[in-house]
Amino acid sequence: MATHLSAADTRPRHKRVLPGLSLSLGTSLLFISLILLLPMAGLVMQSVDMGWDRYWQVITDERVVASYKVTLWAAALASIFNGFFGLLLAWVLVRYDFPGRRILDALVDLPFALPTAVAGITLATLYSQNGWYGDILESIGIKIAYTPWGIVLAMAFTSIPFVVRTVQPVLEELSPEEEEAGMTLGASDWSVFRRVIFPALWPALMTGIALSFTRSLGEFGAVIFIAGNMPYVSEITSLMIFVSLQEFDFPAASAIASVVLMASLILLFAINVWQARYLRRLHGRS
Amino acid sequence: MSSSKNTSSQLRVGDKPWVKWLLIGLTLFLTAILLVVPLISIFQQAFVEGIAHYFSSLLEADTLHAIGLTLLVAALTVPINLVFGVMLAWAVTRFEFPGRKLLMTLMDIPFAVSPVVAGLLYLLLYGNNGWIGSWLYDHDIQLMFAWPGIVMVTIFVTCPFVARELIPLMQQQGREDEEAAVILGASGWQLFRRVTLPNIKWALIYGVILTNARAVGEFGAVSVVSGNIRGETNTLPLLVQAQYEDYQAAAAFASASLLAMLALLTLLLKAFIEWRLERSIKLESDKEKKTTA
Secondary structure, eight states: OOSSOOOTTOSOOOOOOOSOHHHHHHHHHHHHIIIIIHHHHHHHHHHHHTOHHHHHHHHTOHHHHHHHHHHHHHHHHHHHHHHHHHHHHHHHHHHOOOTTHHHHHHHTTHHHHSOHHHHHHHHHHHHSTTSHHHHHHHHTTOOOTTSHHHHHHHHHHHTHHHHHHHHHHHHHHOOSHHHHHHHHTTOOHHHHIIIIIHHHHHHHHHHHHHHHHHHHHHOOHHHHHHHOOOTTTSOOHHHHHHHHHHTTOHHHHHHHHHHHHHHHHHHHHHHHHHHHHHHHHHTTOO | OOGGGTSOSOOOTTOSHHHHHHHHHHHHHHHIIIIIHHHHHHHHHHTTTOHHHHHHHHTSHHHHHHHHHHHHHHHHHHHHHHHHHHHHHHHHHHOOOTTHHHHHHHHHHHHHSOHHHHHHHHHHHHSTTSHHHHHHHHTTOOOTTSHHHHHHHHHHHHTHHHHHHHHHHHHHHOSHHHHHHHHTTOOHHHIIIIIIHHHHHHHHHHHHHHHHHHHHHOOHHHHHHHOOOTTTTOOHHHHHHHHHHTTOHHHHHHHHHHHHHHHHHHHHHHHHHHHHHHHHHHHHHHHHHHHHO
């Protein structure tokens, strides 16, 4: 999930003179096998052990299906919001000079630096009935904490940096010629943005939104404090795994986890393939 | 940095003053609501029952223990992932081999996987009923619901950070410097220490800071394998949860304020290192321009 778009693989093939292939590759493969592949194999075995009927029954359980829906909807809304907000932030950071720009730039990464549990209790406190925001929102009849909207809010908060950091470098490298030509010909700001700038940005924007969506699907710490966790209404899928574990129902936990894992792996591969194609186009290679 | 600052007086999209200040105003307003106010409220909530209460709750035995455990986890995780990250980055940027792309995708999995799933993976394998766990159980070794399990899942969750920072940079820098050093007779270790390390120093520190921030703050994966034994297997984020759910909000926010301060320090260091990286890349390209001219 590269947030850094680099000029990958533009070097010619070399004869191998550098040392350390077997050491570095060996260590990496051993590490990845032990840390990553072995535990994943364990999950597959556990799911196979339980038999298809039971597996199907667990993953299509009504309460679990409700949790898929809430998680997907909330993640979709959160990442769409971040599409807009992230684009705005990236634009303002790249195009304008104003007092506090560097501070704003640093602050964008706060959601990545702040532990999710801290974000969770902070948002829950702010938006609950007696909180600073909850108080104001209540007076106009809006309730966010302990409703599905709280989930959207927590997911949006934790994934703010993705879109900004994918769009920012592309916006910085955008050449001004076409844009200035359009402006000189008297086209409006909006139509030049729509016809010239947006087409150049949207692959990066989509990548950012997809990364934000993937992260939101898996978010746990920030969400559980503000969600209220009502069955069928505001339970996310990660919480369903957690609940099964607390009931010592390991097979059920593994079955649900296998669905979540599959979804995130598919998303990860899709994003990587998409990025590879987009990078090739960017660097003018076949 | 941005090309808008060195081009002619040509007007570009969004340069009209009212558009510019409208967009800046909107951004600052949203950032204040979404990021700045929440950040301030952490400290406000932490001090809501007074300074004396703040310090006394930080000095409780459970809190001190949680701080110690969290530092231990970070102290073990960061060096392990540092070595792995450098090895992986060296392998994929300095050599061609079949499966190279696949290896880079595999490395990204911990970022894509829900932390709860990550914790579960380890619990299944090393818990008392797991393949390895049952063998360990027979030999009286307990990894899950104890600190080694916390370290293991934290390594999983944070393993991509260092490699992710190094790979784009090392790809960009190419291998010419290193190949020259080898031809001049440098040994492997000399090569790494004298040629590679100075080039990747800042990216490496950056990766370490990100690894550390995540290691200290990890919640979902750790809460699955910790067993939540207060004063024993509670890291600082887990203690925050325990205190919050016990209706000790001020104590929870006091613990949270420590994590928030670390987050702020992380952002500060990150900004500093980005500035250094930008500068070193600029020096590099100036040098190249001079040699080609």
